[in-house]
Amino acid sequence: MQTDSSFTFVLFGGTGDLSMRKILPALYEAHRAGGMLAESGRIVAVARHAEDRDGYLQWVNDHVKPYVSKNGLDEAAWASFLKRIDYVKLDLGKHEDFALLRDAVSDLPGIRVFYLATGPSLFVPICHALASVGLNENARIVLEKPLGYDLKSSNAINDAVGEIFAEEQIYRIDHYLGKEPVQNLLALRFGNALFEPLWRREWVESIQITIAEELGVEARGDFYDNTGALRDMVQNHLLQLLSIVAMEPPHSMDSDSVRDEKLRVLRALKPVDERDIGKVAVRGQYHAGGIRGTPVPAYATEPGVKKDSTTETFVALKVEIENWRWAGVPFFLRTGKRLADRVAEIVVNFRPVPHSALGSPALRPGANRLVIRLQPNETIRLYCLAKQPGEGMNLASVHLDLAFDQFFREGQMEAYQRLLLDVIHGRLALFVRRDEQEAAWRWVEPILNEWSGSNKPPKPYAAGTWGPAASSAMLAQHGTCWLEEEN
Incomplete structure (x- = not known):
């Protein structure tokens, strides 16, 4: 499948377990297959642990490699995949850090995908912070489960996120x-x-x-x-x-x-x-x-x-x-x-x-x-x-x-690989409304x-x-x- 769809994939929780085991391996497999990801597509990891890009790439090398390629790692593909990755050190409590994120992605091409691989308590603060620096336009946001603790809390999260992103911008993921x-x-x-x-x-x-x-x-x-x-x-x-x-x-x-x-x-x-x-x-x-x-x-x-x-x-x-x-x-x-x-x-x-x-x-x-x-x-x-x-x-x-x-x-194609490609290409059928x-x-x-x-x-x-x-x-x-x- 060939694509010319440019994208900037911003991964909150970039050093977390889900990112290491599922999300980054899925993006690597799409990259390795050739033609599934636009050449201009970029991945911007967001976390507060690594100090700089080199430190983050070393973290990725140490924690992601065990989960990729059942048939063995393609070293050349892995090296070119790492070139797609940028890193922004970000403290969710600091508004000025979101301004740094805006500056980091402002010149990158294509649709912006914000993947929130974080706890649900952070969904609303992150969305508000993105909107405060104008990053809710030309964007899609992916929400991991659980979305709330019950109907009331789920509605509260959906109401708050819905004030910032339209329903067609929201991708509630269920990997099954x-x-x-x-x-x-x-x-x-x-x-x-x-x-x-x-x-x-x-x-x-x-x-x-x-x-x-x-x-x-x-x-x-x-x-x-x-x-x-x-x-x-x-x-x-x-x-x-x-x-x-x-x-x-x-x-x-x-x-x-x-x-x-x-x-x-x-x-x-x-x-x-x-x-x-x-x-x-x-x-x-x-x-x-x-x-x-x-x-x-x-x-x-x-x-x-x-x-x-x-x-x-x-x-x-x-x-x-x-x-x-x-x-x-x-x-x-x-x-x-x-x-x-x-x-x-x-x-x-x-x-x-x-x-x-x-x-x-x-x-x-x-x-x-x-x-x-x-x-x-x-x-x-x-x-x-x-x-x-x-x-x-x-x-x-x-x-x-x-x-x-x-x-x-x-x-x-693994489930996360298919779903991440669907987010990038704007296909909502496999996501929960x-x-x-x-x-x-x-x-x-x-x-x-x-x-x-x-x-x-x-x-x-x-x-x-x-x-x-x-x-x-x-x-x-x-x-x-x-x-x-x-x-």
């Missing part, structure tokens, strides 16, 4: 929307006559969406203990994936057509009655256990976590969509830390045939299913039944695979309020397992189970 299988889910549904007629309540029995992590809170104990899994993962990633799975066909793939359909799904979510929260929501917290033979501590003993913490590290939900296509189909959402495996996947369980002349396996729930794996390996797998070789009509489960790394010769965000917060708030006011602690689960038993029991009430339990 940039993953290749999510893009292929849209292609699968809306590009093939095979699947779209089946994508409805008459043929789908249930849908599972899981984002599981082996890691704990690592060095983020202070942040996580005031956030929890519901805010950190459900309100954004899981509900965004659900809206992609369940949306109606848009009339085109332009930004507002796609986001209008996602919004309709979020607004059609059946409200959670506080009296039913115990039936449709499970919260858990990991205790000491082991992952792949390595002992791990309990959440309450992690650095930065309160010893009597009731913050949830696991959430499982049963969600219903009150519209014509999905009425009566349960969507089961699940996320957690210190689980048995690192996996993100969408499982579409189709209904069994109404009558089988071939034997009971054809009547088994899940005999026909579509599994869309988002991580660690990105694949789409369709399960169906086939006759086993030999005498008799004995059925066995078989699958058809789309393994992207095997089928497509060219390398896959404000009304989507508000609808998601509005739906989770009854659960947040019930859990924050409850005297009941989260249900315990041992690190290295798949969460509390109550999660499995919730699915069993609907005659189904999580995918790994069936296997």
Whole structure:
């Protein structure tokens, strides 16, 4: 993909973990590929740690290289990439430092992209400071999650940022929307006559969406203990994936057509009655256990976590969509830390045939299913039944695979790389619009309020397992189970 779109990419939090692990590696990969970034495009890192550009480039050399190029680092490409990078030492509390930033970027070409890889408490001060020196014109601003602590705080941030930047200038990033299988889910549904007629309540029995992590809170104990899994993962990633799975066909793939359909799904979510929260929501917290033979501590003993913490590290939900296509189909959402495996996947369980002349396996729930794996390996797998070789009509489960790394010769684009290119080129379809965000917060708030006011602690689960038993029991009430339990 060739481009002549000049840009100046200003990275706040330029020495932070997100910048080192994701943002700068993604920009390097786009640079290395050739033609994806305009030759004139510049990257201006902003931080208060390094003293000068040379010091910052040494920091980048030390901290970014481990995260780039699965197939090895191209030293020539890396050297030319570093030439794109400038550095401004900036104290967010000093207005005169923003004047220095303005002077540093004033003569640089193209659209300005301000990426706020900082805590959400800094979003509004940074935006005000940018506006005070005239840097909110000809600009786009990227906001990382979490955007607020609840609906009220989210609205406060959006109101303040919206006074400075127009909605079409604001890019609320959710990196799961940039993953290749999510893009292929849209292609699968809306590009093939095979699947779209089946994508409805008459043929789908249930849908599972899981984002599981082996890691704990690592060095983020202070942040996580005031956030929890519901805010950190459900309100954004899981509900965004659900809206992609369940949306109606848009009339085109332009930004507002796609986001209008996602919004309709979020607004059609059946409200959670506080009296039913115990039936449709499970919260858990990991205790000491082991992952792949390595002992791990309990959440309450992690650095930065309160010893009597009731913050949830696991959430499982049963969600219903009150519209014509999905009425009566349960969507089961699940996320957690210190689980048995690192996996993100969408499982579409189709209904069994109404009558089988071939034997009971054809009547088994899940005999026909579509599994869309988002991580660690990105694949789409369709399960169906086939006759086993030999005498008799004995059925066995078989699958058809789309393994992207095997089928497509060219390398896959990482989620952040795709999304950063979309920001530079002004494509909003894969970013969260404000009304989507508000609808998601509005739906989770009854659960947040019930859990924050409850005297009941989260249900315990041992690190290295798949969460509390109550999660499995919730699915069993609907005659189904999580995918790994069936296997």
